[in-house]
Amino acid sequence: MTDYHIKYLPIGTLPEDGVGTWSVTRDGVTSRSVFGAGVASWAVADAERWRKAAVPTVAAPAVGGWVLAVLVAAAYVLLFGLSSTSAAWHSGPGDGTDWRRYPGLILLTALPLWYRYVPVAAIPAAVFVAGEVVLTLARSGDVDPPARAGWLVVLAACAVGFTGSCWRLRARRRQRALALAAAGGRRFPLPDGTPESDGHRGHRHFYLGLALCLVAAAILIDGLFGGPTTSAVAYDAIGQQRIVLVLLVAGTTFYGRGLLAYRAASRLHGQSQPALIVGVRAGADGRHWVCADARTRSAAPLIAYVPRKSDTRTRTRLLGSGSALGAGNGHHDIDPTHEPFEAVLYGTLAEGDEVVLEYACAEYDRPEQMGRMYAAVTTAPLRPDRRHGLGPWEPADGDARQRERLREDRERTDRYQEAQRKAEKRRRNAPRGSSTRGRGSGSGNRYNGGGCGSGCGSSCGSGCGGD
Known part of the structure; x- marks a missing residue:
């Protein structure tokens, strides 16, 4: 079938x-x-209006995410690679690990992934990082040109992330409204036999993200009680901060993506639908x-x-x-x-x-x-x-x-029947008992005392029948 x-x-x-x-x-x-x-049928004119309500390609999840990734990478190079003061994200030399500005670094690093998979979280992240940058630029008068350029690139990334995320969320609302208008006011129960995806949708990402965040929290707590710096005036937890940065960025992305998928499945199965x-x-x-x-x-x-x-x-x-x-x-x-x-x-x-x-x-x-x-x-x-x-x-x-x-x-059936006929012909043409004789000549002489017959006398003599 x-x-x-x-x-x-x-x-x-x-x-x-x-x-x-x-x-x-x-x-x-x-x-x-x-x-x-x-x-109701979806009219082509209504579908075309739905298509035009989407965000342009430049603000699409994949394209916008890559644009933000390039901006964040450029900011990293300017702030940590080319800046001579190296004081972009910590309080200064000799002060040890900076915890106050560490959340901003996490949010900036997560911005490209959040924009692509969790745009609702990218909006507050962009606002927080941009506010921190504005305060830093207002207080720091001795920042060198590479660091200042890095801050400006961070502001550009925040602007792109905030604008693009708001644009995408607004486009979703408009498209939902257009689809609901085309469907009319009727709501229908889901058809019989519908797979209940709310029992598994998003769970794998959700629990994986939660596990990564818990591991990051444990490492972060260990970093808070780390050893002193070389000047013995502050604690040094730079290594823990780097590991936690990667874990939190990945963990929060998986967690948010899984949560959004589960909520979408729950909305679908929890009520009648257009x-x-x-x-x-x-x-x-x-x-x-x-x-x-x-x-x-x-x-x-x-x-x-x-x-x-x-x-x-x-x-x-x-x-x-x-x-x-x-x-x-x-x-x-x-x-x-x-x-x-x-x-x-x-x-x-x-x-x-x-x-x-x-x-x-x-x-x-x-x-x-x-x-x-x-x-x-x-x-x-x-x-x-x-x-x-x-x-x-x-x-x-x-x-x-x-x-x-x-x-x-018909061709498939003919090929199958032809293969069956060939297999039956090979079975009929096979020599009868050839495999039995082959097995008997070896196993009978070796294990059965009287099975060798009269032909054995010329080779094994009287010792064959007596064993």
């Missing part, structure tokens, strides 16, 4: 109070309109892209998700069989990497949100050439990816697709 994605949704995949009918649009493309109190009929197209790299619908060829891929086997349930309920899979009613199977298929999306549409997608799949019994159509459900978080690499697509002809699938099934 092989599962195939069905091009259009049958009525059975819609929520209980959704009613649908098939119609033909003016351009000759077969489509379906949903009326009554059911699920629903939209969308199109989904699979990429060669395993990512699936949501678009406005499965009919409009100009509809651009909007946002991606990666379906996992643990978060996908197939054959949740039977939708039809036999004549229901006829090629003329839109219920033919397709290749999802070549064209999109139709699905019902439950949840809000924005970066970091989690959604449920229900679609139709068919399996065919090859010996009888009968088909059965089932509902399948996938739960997945939405990714902030931008590059999809998907080209234009053409709708497959249902009759031609069915003939091609039947031809492939």
Whole structure:
């Protein structure tokens, strides 16, 4: 049995109070309109407004994170490598470890990762570091030019992190509002068989981050009671501070990322959700892209998700069989990497949100050439990816697709039967008892006293039968 994605949704995949009918649009493309109190289709114009509400590419998580990483690295070089005073982040020579400015150094180092994975935490971090820099520049009149340039680079990084994070959070709110407006006021329970991801989503990152933070806290406490400096006037915990810096940056990033993923899953499963009929197209790299619908060829891929086997349930309920899979009613199977298929999306549409997608799949019994159509459900978080690499697509002809699938099934069956015939022919042509004679000539003479027969007398004499 092989599962195939069905091009259009049958009525059975819609929520209980959704009613649908098939119609033909003016351009000759077969489509379906949903009326009554059911699920709304996502219009291409509404989807285009949703796409334009996203942040520009320069403020995207990956691009913005790399920009911040470059700025933070440049600040490190200027403050610690080129500054002659080396007093950028500590009180001065002979004073030992500086604890007062240490939190600012941690927040600055974590800013690129927080911007990419936890933007809500990057906003207060940028404000704190920028305030500390302003106070330092106001008090320090003897800072050398490299250190002053380093402070200015830190201010630039804080401005980028603060502006970009606020921009991203605002874009999320706008996109959610646009998706909710397109879905209307109706809310639907999640379909039967939906994988409950709130029982595991984000837990691994959450507990890993918590463990790293606890280890960092233990090392930091040890550093507070470290040994004295060479001048014996202060404690030296520079080594502990460096280790804790790495642990806290990684730990807080994992912790925040896991917490946000868990909260998104909890919001999805904790209440009824809005629903939209969308199109989904699979990429060669395993990512699936949501678009406005499965009919409009100009509809651009909007946002991606990666379906996992643990978060996908197939054959949740039977939708039809036999004549229901006829090629003329839109219920033919397709290749999802070549064209999109139709699905019902439950949840809000924005970066970091989690959604449920229900679609139709068919399996065919090859010996009888009968088909059965089932509902399948996938739960997945939405990714902030931008590059999809998907080209234009053409709708497959249902009759031609069915003939091609039947031809492939016949060829697969013929190859299997031919392999079976060859294996049976080899078994029939094998010499009878050849392996038995081979084993008897060795094992019988060695272990069975009377098994060697009359031929043994010429070689082993009277000693053969007596042992």
